[in-house]
Amino acid sequence: MKILIMCEGPNELKVINLLLDNDKLKFTRDDLLDMRPFHARQLTSPQLKPALDAYHGEIEIYRIGDKMSDTLKIPKELSPTVKLQAKFCTKPELEMLFIIAENKVQDFEKVKAKQKPKDFCKKNVVFNRKKYDNSTAFYEDYFSTRINLLISAITEYHRTHGKHKKDEGYLFDLLK
Known part of the structure; x- marks a missing residue:
């Protein structure tokens, strides 16, 4: 099982990377898909494709951002591998x-x-x-x-x- 972290923006991505680099999260880079969080809002993002294509196990998806209203669209070929979707919100803004x-x-x-x-x-x-x-x-x-x-x-x-x-x-x- 791997965790896919999808950050809404580059600043959320920076904060998550800082926390990862300082060992402050409940998981490490080894637990992450492609050993890193991604700046992506949807699974169809070109940044995610190589990592998703290379990994065939189960995944948990953690979405991080201040606007979580958009629904995550899971392509049917990925649907069986997604075991959890979780949202972590930074409302009203990361600032x-x-x-x-x-x-x-x-x-x-x-x-x-x-x-x-x-x-x-x-x-x-x-x-x-x-x-x-x-x-x-x-x-x-x-x-x-x-x-x-x-x-x-x-x-x-x-x-x-x-x-x-x-x-x-x-x-x-x-x-x-």
Whole structure:
């Protein structure tokens, strides 16, 4: 059995890779299909095809992203091998991790009716004299040497952000 991790965007992919590289998840790269997570929304993604074609065992699919409304279409040839589908949601946006890490939750609460987390971060999050710019490089720079800050932000997000839909988990649920 292998786990197929499908990340909605490149920043979700970066966060998962940082957690994997620092051995903070309940699974390792050895447990993953092709030993890596993928930036893909559907199983028909060209990135996934070689890995899916090469592996003939059972798979569990973990989808990670902030918009989980689109239904995962499973091609009929894969259907017998898919043993589990799970969603791990980062609602409202992955940028909430920066807001929590920067201790700016109260400031964000004051403007959240008018401002998305991404826009708030662009105005209020700075690291090493660089403003947040929604780039994968910023996630790398900000969290790569402060993995415990990432873990703390994920944990705090889980603690304070109520319930997702019943079929959606949190990034927290993937942590050791």
